[in-house]
Amino acid sequence: MKYDKKKALEIIVEAAKQYDKWLKSNHFLIFYQKGKEQDFVEVGFRDLNFLHFTGIKTKLSAQRFFSLCIDGKLSEKDFDLDTKGKAQQKLMVLPFLHELLYHNCMIGDFINSGILIKSDYFVGDTKAVLSVGFRSGKTVDMPVTLYKENVKKLIKPVCKVLAIFKKPYNQQSYTECTYCSKGINLSELSLPDKVEVVSPPQKRK
Numbered sequence: 001m002k003y004d005k006k007k008a009l010e011i012i013v014e015a016a017k018q019y020d021k022w023l024k025s026n027h028f029l030i031f032y033q034k035g036k037e038q039d040f041v042e043v044g045f046r047d048l049n050f051l052h053f054t055g056i057k058t059k060l061s062a063q064r065f066f067s068l069c070i071d072g073k074l075s076e077k078d079f080d081l082d083t084k085g086k087a088q089q090k091l092m093v094l095p096f097l098h099e100l101l102y103h104n105c106m107i108g109d110f111i112n113s114g115i116l117i118k119s120d121y122f123v124g125d126t127k128a129v130l131s132v133g134f135r136s137g138k139t140v141d142m143p144v145t146l147y148k149e150n151v152k153k154l155i156k157p158v159c160k161v162l163a164i165f166k167k168p169y170n171q172q173s174y175t176e177c178t179y180c181s182k183g184i185n186l187s188e189l190s191l192p193d194k195v196e197v198v199s200p201p202q203k204r205k
Contacts, residue, residue, distance in 0.1 A: 105161050
């Protein structure tokens with residue numbers, strides 16, 4: 001399916017609203033199994049990150065672009081679709097972005113096979129064929145790209161995510177669990193001290 005600018009606008013605006021509700025201004029701690037060891041990463045989402053996920057071209061700043069999306073004021077004249085199909089691919093999975101850290105997913109180091117992506121690792125969902133690349137930061141890792149690709153083709157080793165925790169970026173401890181793998185007891189995991197929640201996640205409403 002090829003999207004015209006009218007349909008692209010609809011997808012982008014709705015995805016921005018979901019991003020604002022479920023991801024923006026939050027940090028997520030992704031706890032996973034790597035071989036015989038357990039490890040975790042912390043990732044954060046801001047308003048300026050959203051533009052990278054769309055693949056479109058615009059002269060607007062990333063924050064201004066997101067603001068117009070949320071206010072329902074973004075128009076077709078504010079952006080262009082690239083001729084190489086990059087935006088088309090991203091738009092196909094953009095509607096599912098906000099769901100990624102709320103259900104089963106995988107994580108692993110990025111296999112740099114010649115693809116020019118400045119990502120250190122990817123988190124992905126094979127059901128929606130959606131993968132998000134993250135770059136390591138000093139305090140929290142930030143998302144840098146969105147791919148319509150089976151994450152198993154982008155990472156090695158493929159690590160199972162055991163649990164995911166969420167908190168507002170300005171809060172010290174993680175007090176909400178957004179995902180827990182089936183059969184996993186949170187109290188039995190070797191979680192860092194900053195995770196205070198011990199109850200399993202509730203279904204989103």
